[in-house]
């Protein structure tokens with residue numbers, strides 16, 4: 001069991017940013033409206049995520065750290081109807097197998113919660129504690145018991161870069177959630193949680209960038225597009241400022257990127273890329289998210305319909321800007 005957890009951990013927990021991703025997705029799934037992250041030393045010393053979501057029932061906290069105990073997958077048909085971000089029930093046990101975790105959670109507003117301390121997958125301490133409604137997960141000393149994995153970690157700046165990039169994108173994906181991110185005491189991001197995506201763009205990229213963004217929208221019977229694309233004058237040397245969100249999930253899609261660039265057609269200089277935050281909503285049955293364990297790659301049904309929708313919507317937005 002311990003070994004199985006460590007093996008699973010290798011798949012789920014590649015680096016500090018993977019831990020951040022799993023913890024933040026759980027907080028989003030729990031319906032949190034504020035998510036505060038505290039990171040120390042690129043996440044290798046500490047990753048703390050505090051949310052005000054639904055919390056975990058005291059008698060379910062230990063189960064949440066057991067492998068597959070909470071998998072929401074009931075049948076293969078469910079793979080095509082995944083609404084929540086988490087669905088494998090592997091993240092917490094995998095994280096706990098390779099770090100020291102303290103989980104404090106309360107499902108109620110009565111000020112009473114439960115604390116669980118797990119080190120290397122073994123429960124060290126468990127008992128009642130005073131706590132606000134929500135969950136506080138602290139992950140310390142990541143990979144302390146898997147030195148081979150620890151050796152693969154890059155510099156603190158590199159690991160922080162991955163974390164910061166992920167938090168920026170999940171904040172863009174959820175403008176209704178107030179996110180904050182601190183690293184070694186410095187605040188790197190704070191979003192207001194008002195639901196206005198342009199305010200998140202301003203928090204991530206700066207207010208002058210936000211002013212150079214144009215709203216894009218469009219729909220077909222199967223897909224609804226909303227978001228912002230930059231004026232052709234505002235470009236980047238790479239695709240990193242393109243954020244694509246599908247049903248609340250930040251994803252990577254060659255198809256979507258291609259369609260976006262097609263929308264700009266001849267307006268972009270060669271080897272330059274726009275800033276884009278694009279949300280695509282669709283019925284979950286039109287989406288296969290189970291292509292890769294990281295859940296970052298997806299496959300769309302009706303690819304042509306989607307490609308044309310994106311291209312035409314972007315053209316419409318840019319055309320409106322020109323004339």
Ligand code: ADP
Nearest residue numbers: 026027030055064070086087088089091092135
């Ligand atoms: P999954 O998200 O795939 O269900 P995880 O291992 O990530 O599996 O989490 C296990 C379970 O623990 C979740 O299904 C959820 O019930 C509970 N849980 C974890 N984090 C939180 C949180 N921040 N708030 C509320 N419940 C949580």
Ligand code: MG
Nearest residue numbers: 022026086091
């Ligand atoms: Mg999860």
